[in-house]
Amino acid sequence: MRTATSSLDLLQPRSLGEALRMLRDEGPLTPIAGATDLYVAVNFGTLGSSRFLNLWALDSLRAISLRDDSLRIGALATYTAMIRSRLVRRRLPMLVSAAREVGGMQIQNRGTLGGNVANASPAGDALPVLAVAEAVVVLRSAKEERRIPFGQFYTGYRASVRRPDELIVAFEIPPLDGAQWFRKVGTRAAQAISKVVMAAVRGPRPRIALGSVAPTVIRLPHIEEALAGGAAIEDAVRLLDQDIQPIDDVRSTAAYRRDVASNLLRRFWVDTESAS
Amino acid sequence: MTNAVGRSVSRKDGIGKATGQARYADDLTFPGMLHGRTIRTTVACGQVAGVRLDFDPAGFTVVDHRDIPGRNVVALIADDQPCLVEREIRHAAEPVLLLAHESREALLGATVGLDEQPGTPIFDPEQSPTAFKTILIEKGDVTAGFSAADHIVEGTYRTGHQEHVYIEPQGVIAVPEDGGITVYGSIQCPFYAHRALAVVLGDTVSSVRVVQTETGGGFGGKEEYPSGIAAHAALLALKACRPVKLVYDRVEDMLATTKRHPSIVRHRTGLTRDGRLVAMDIEVILDGGAYTTLSPVVLSRGSIHAGGPYRCDNVRIAARAMFTNTPPNGAFRGFGAPQTQFAVEVHLERIAESLGLDPVRLRERNLLRAGDTTATGQKLGDDCAALEVLRTAVRRSSYRRKRKAYAGTGRGIGLAMYWHGSGFTGSGELKLASRATVEITPTGARVLTSSTEIGQGTRTMHAQIVADTLGVPYEQIEVATPDTSIVPDSGPTVASRTCMVVGRILQRAAEEVRRKLGDLTPIEYYQRHGPLSVTSQYEQPDWIEWDEVNYRGDAYAAYAWGCDVAEVELDPDTWEVRPLRVTVVNEIGRVIHPALARGQVEGGTAQGLGYALLERVAMQGGVMANAQLTNYIIPTTMDTPKLDVVMLEHPYAGGPFGAKGLGELPIDGPAPAVINAIRHLGLDVRAIPAIPETIREAACASG
């Protein structure tokens, strides 16, 4: 049952600086970006907090740019903005693929990359992309800026190193060599939550990340290492159980997730053969 | 000569719907209106030991079973379902307490503590000691049939729950008026709600009136269920002496309301060497859930259709609807027939496979023809179109060519035959004794029935029938809102009866009006003589005979016929089956409105594809664990393939302009056609929904 919204507080900063001061002085506050996840919690009465910080007006966080040869995507960039961005299309086509499969057009118009990361669902569609791209999460507080490698951002199920006084302001994605590959397996053909989601890069050293098969999005270090060392894909796939812990839930089964993850690994390897 | 019938005239309700002006239940407000809320059980069975209100009661209206002035039942067939739980809990999400408040925010903020003592639930219908209804249909001598058979093939087939997912959730508003009560709402059957209200409210109200609001889909889900919601809103409104709106959100709607009955169907079939059916022994088990609701009649339709549209001299169909501690299952488009026809059509495909017969040949050999008799002994008339439907579908879909071409490619093609009886079963229509009215007005004529428009086109189709019968332009026909204070009881809007049965009553009323008009148009008549109104009542065709006790005789006045050919593609990495194309051939007698008819077929087919491949109710401990649209998946544009629809017309003399029933027919075919296409891929699947996890298991089993 829906939350009574009149009982909720919303702080409305007009600048990033003001937002960070509010987080420091008036916290704890839950930041709201496009609200596409948060308002599901409002509608289902499962909100964990009652005081919020509206980021939507902070246009400075929307920019997508190149900085020192890194692709920098502002935390408030929407999926639609990423799909439309020439820079993203050129540098990180797998992120465009992921963005196209996030919900319907309405969700793509509103959902943001920062929100997807901050929400920290292990099923987040863009997260495996950031994992294999070895993105840097740029966090800022009133006091300082911290730059955290994506691989160190999550500490457990829906938990991250972000402190309550910090905001995710951007992601920096260094240049990436190799063929990019993305596949989301959802409950249906469109706007579904993933049962397994995978992003991978076939470069000098293959990188592979999976979502929905562990408490957080994960890289597959054993498989990456085997493939980098020239192992056959069938031999590498056998190492999968060392890296993933899929579970049964209302959307799928552990056995299905494990087998699909294996098949996607094989498919990635075949699809990117020519790039090697 | 006809002008409107057979043409796709514009919908009576098209403009209101395209402009957002159509008013649905939640769009209405009344002065002083309160919002209502339902407090429900969380355990599958047990006792309510206590209720604690953890909020300041000022401004709240609170209702429990002690506030019911009449009988505490949702009146339907068995009257076993309480309107509000007194003590015994039979399923989760059962209503116990009702709250109302002027401020929805205050209402949302109120918390209620429910002390429940859980009992030991029953979830397996096969282990359940209680049957709501058993049916036995016997034709010929099954034992003799089996002893004459060259082959015997057996199989068990299962179908899951299906949620209606009308996009407008359930909702009503109760308004106390002049010592009586009026309920406005998203209601398929206003007179069902009317009767249920009268039983709950007893003689404390001077009048009960039910008015249908624009309804955002029903599919059976707003047939019987709104009776309980109407009673809840009325109890709150009468206690508060103010209007009360009770609208469910999606989660509550999915947790609490009825679904399609899950089924287990076992077939044992005897055949001759050349593939002739000589004995069919069929066991049908439906999971009825915790109360009787409509399970007996769902079982009835399910069992009559269980043998499929095939002739066989020796048939035994033993069916039972069982009690379990899950929310009651109820009416859903098809009403038992999709479950049993899924089983028989998948079974036939397995027979073809095991006997090495061509699936089309096997069906051609056994399909019902005019003059044949059904399992209940009904002799079919000349409108029996089964064979033509099959042959048209096979030709249109290039089935034979694709069957060969797809072999070994990851694509599959399969077909399913189906039939659907129009109207209530047996003597049901005679008992209903439905009435419908045509009256002339200063601008033409007006149709008055209790048949509801729930998207399928009732208003438009009834107006077409009356326009052509009176010989006046379609635009001159108005259709009254179903309001029990002004329309006669035309029976419920269910059972594919609104066109064939109610349309025929209207046609007879309009014929009578036309006789009385003489040479005058309705407008001229009104100007000279004033109002004129004719109400006609259902007349059963004289040839119909039905033995309710032994299930012998003419089960339905007419049958519509269908064949679906589904083409699918399997993703070998994910075991996702994607439908590529479905060819649907339906014979429904005369087509009154081609575009509406096509829309019914396309929509029913898409809903059937969801039933086949996507829609899984994850029932855990008697609670739907995936009660939200993110996790209960219905087809989007991306999941719905190209639908190629062909309508055939074999007019039925007893229907208006030759029309038969259509609404439910298209839901019968997609699931077995898809599963048979999956079988063509070499995968032995005997249960739906065939989600990728299920297909994976079948693939692992087949190595």
Added chain:
Amino acid sequence: MRFRLNEQDVELKVSPMARLLDVLREDCGLTGTKEGCGEGECGACTVLVDGEAVCSCLIPVAQVEGTEVTTIEGLGAEHPLQRAFMDEVGAQCGICTPGMILTATTLGRRPSLAKIRQGLAGNLCRCTGYEAIYRAIHAAS
């Protein structure tokens, strides 16, 4: 707070966390925007914010401050898509229709079938199987 609603300026005193959907339906009296699921799956609550389709059940009203919001009422009754939905029977029960039409307005001129299907993937219809909706959008373009 202020925003433009169907080409009119509106100024409202509402809770900033109120859902845009409720503000439109209850405070502005525009009930053409419907609620179907409360989680951005069905698209019945679709409105346009600065010309882009969004789910009004998932937006705190504070986030439309200063924007241009368009609801089905803002299209009037003469929009080619409205006409086409009537002619092609793109509306059956009609509850998805306002959202469906508003999303369709953002698909550009003469959209291909593939683009229509992609674009409407966030608008569920349970009645039509979508075919009549495609016919309507083709007819309107």
